Amino acid sequence: PPPPPRSYGGGGGGSGDAADSGGASDGAGGRAGILGMFLAGWAARVAADPQFPFKVLMEELVGVTACVLGDMSSRPNFGLNELDFVFSTLVVGSILNFVLMYMLAPTPGAYSLGSRVATLVSKGTTFAVVGFGAGLMGTAISNGLIALRKRMDPAFETPNKAPPTLLNAGTWALHMGISSNLRYQTLNGVEFLLGNVMPPPVFKVSVIALRCMNNVLGGMSFVLLARLTGAQKSDKPASSDSEAKERLI
Structure with a gap:
């Protein structure tokens, strides 16, 4: 085979x-x-792939921005009460997006369905390991910033408890091994095909649009997964409509 x-x-x-x-x-x-x-x-x-540097640049600039916006849009009050979580997502996402781009650069070939499934599983396992390590790093950075803030301002209180380190890293591993693996393998294949039929200017516009949508979806799916696993949850209960109106007045 x-x-x-x-x-x-x-x-x-x-x-x-x-x-x-x-x-x-x-x-x-x-x-x-x-x-x-x-x-x-x-x-x-x-x-x-001569377009590879452009794809990486768009992934880090447009893609990460879209990912953060998707993350914030899935949180109460647009994430303004959970900026520590948002920053952790930004740091880890920037690292992982580059790893995904670097390790999933495809080449054409007459591959069987079994070979493609094997690649999907093997890359998913690799990305789960990378996601776990990056999750540990992101949690450490986020907790370090919170500790520094408390040291500078003893009266400061975080709106959320620090996420459990291993649970948060495990959530990133699941997200990378399943969601990111499926989305980026599909995206890279689509881009590879489009690059052969589209003029370069049109292709570059399509890369920007596709990576925006992909990262918004990725940011939202991570928040949903983190809520399901309990890795990230707001300590503040949802306010009633009357309390919300009072804050607006």
């Missing part, structure tokens, strides 16, 4: 020589090896 579809792996889309020459020494040599692997992988992705 044909091999699974070639979505480039985490560091490696380039030549083995670059990786071997970079990893020969410890310390600075090891860091240079990692950087060399990344640069080689980046070059391979650009060679396979």
Whole structure:
């Protein structure tokens, strides 16, 4: 059977020589090896898809903005009472969106349905692990900012309890392994097809529109998942209509 579809792996889309020459020494040599692997992988992705840098740029600028707006729109009071959660989503989302783009750069081929399903499962597992690690990082950053704020202003009280670290990381793992994996694999395939039939200016506009919609959907789906798992929930009960009207007066 044909091999699974070639979505480039985490560091490696380039030549083995670059990786071997970079990893020969410890310390600075090891860091240079990692950087060399990344640069080689980046070059391979650009060679396979000249529009790859533009897609990454739009993902980080337009996509992350849309993701944050989708996240905030799914929260009470447009997320203004939960800015700590929103910031955590912003940090983790920025990291994960780049990882998704880098690791899911597709190449065409006559792949069987079984090979495509195997790739979907293997990438989902990889992204779940990455999502768990990024979730730990995002929670640590969010909790650190809250602690710093309390140190500067002892009277400050957070509107929400800090999310359980492992539960929040597990929620990110589920989101990455299932929702993000399905959405980005589909999106990358659609973009790859559109790039072959659309003029470059029209294609770039379609990339912006598609990534906006994808990230808004991603932000909203994460909030729903976080509510379901209990990783993120507001401590303040919903106000009655009369209380809301009083605040507006």
